[in-house]
Amino acid sequence: MEIDGFRGRLISADHADYDTARAVWNGAVDRHPKLIARCGGTADVVAAVRFARDHGLAIAVRGGGHNVAGTAVCDDGIVIDLSAMRAARVDPAGRTARVQGGALWGDVDRATQAHGLATTGGIVSHTGVAGLTLGGGIGFLMRKHGLAVDNLLAAEVVTAEGGIVRASAEEHPDLFWALRGGGGNFGVVTEFRFTLHPVGPTVLAGPVFWAAEDTADVLRFYRDFAAAAPDELGTVVRLGTVPPLPAVPEHLHGRPAIAVACCHAGAVEDGERAVRALRRFGTPLVDLVSPTPYADFQSGLDDTVRHGWHYYWKAANLTGLSDDTIAVVADHAYGARSPRSYAAMFHMGGAVARIPRDATAYSGREVAHNIVIDAVWLPHESAEHAATETAWARRFLQALRPHRADGVYVNFLDSDDGTGRVREAYGDAAYRRLARVKTAYDRDNAFHHNKNVLPG
DSSP: OOOTTOOSEEEETTSTTHHHHHOOSOTTOOOOOSEEEEOSSHHHHHHHHHHHHHTTOOEEEESSOOOTTOTTOOSSSEEEEOTTOOOEEEETTTTEEEEETTOBHHHHHHHHHTTTEEOOOOSSTTSBHHHHHHHOOOOTTHHHHOOTGGGEEEEEEEOTTSOEEEEESSSSHHHHHHHTTSGGGSOEEEEEEEEOEEOOSEEEEEEEEEEGGGHHHHHHHHHHHHHTOOTTEEEEEEEEEOOOOTTSOGGGTTOEEEEEEEEEOSOHHHHHHHHHHHHHSSOOSEEOOEEEEHHHHHTTTGGGSOTTSEEEEEEEEESOOOHHHHHHHHHHTTOOSSTTOEEEEEEOOTHHHHSOGGGSSOOOTTOSEEEEEEEEEOTTSOHHHHHHHHHHHHHHHHHTGGGBOSOOOGGGOOTTOOHHHHHHHHOHHHHHHHHHHHHHHOTTOOOOSSSOOOOO
């Protein structure tokens, strides 16, 4: 099979690399595309889109391949694979970066930190830039510098008709609004242009762990600590077991525990003052907060969420951390069978909340905390094991129902979260606006293998 004008690599089912090429981060996803078009540049993406439209093929778009729902690969259609397009070019004087659509956040952090700069990215370095950004983009720097979409200056987009447009505040502003939170519904983004900020290279960062039985006390303290935290301090609460990180004493590996991971985006001495009360609370099992290179901290959790493991997620925005909410979290967080399953709670606010809700398609501006419940099991483990983990995640989410705020972070939705939850992610007004943009740029819904917004 050939594609006119395509200079990249075509991988079909009889190719020796087919099984490797169709694999994504979530090993539970097992789909078989007719063709994988590994692009070398924007011209290849144009050729692949036109080929797919001419031949009536379903389209999946692969950036980092990290979405839990496995939207980067489809059955029987074509995967437009940007994984070879990973360049990140930094303009240190202008404090901007141009990043190709297949780049990972580790690529961006390495390139920008060479100049003491960064922009808000994910909390795992092998997460794709495209998927995380297009859904909103939460990370440790967001309270100081906003979401990834708040740092997006422009995007190069291949449309459903195989054209190329540049979206920014001045060009195609309707599309630019939709790209900032509306996901991959509107085209294939082949390049992002981000604004950068002085960060690091050394920051005060790391987790503090307490025993699981201290969870309610820790969360009650954290509720007030987080509310008073400066914007420079980003925190994520993790509830599960202590991962086997090299810096953690071996006798603690696998012990049920709550952790608060911190990253202070300012001077190290300011960070030490900002986290002092947290580090002194109760009796921590281990305190790993220290001056550390920002890029190293960003990749510190990579081995706890490895490629090929099986994942299933449930998520919600929370109304707050009331005593009742904390009780539900403490009761359910450690009920998983797998030591790899966990829940993570993100502290929002700061710069995220100061941007008007209708400025971007991302709609969770008023949320103080959201939670994602991550069921994880290994490929060789039984279907019964998988069922146990997914049931835990669903029970946990159900127990949180009385404590859920409107909305959900669209990047946390799994494959069984249907149209209703996609609408929930945006709210009715934003969804209707997204549907109008969808109609303008993809009337036939060619890009539907995503958290789909229907034309309307």
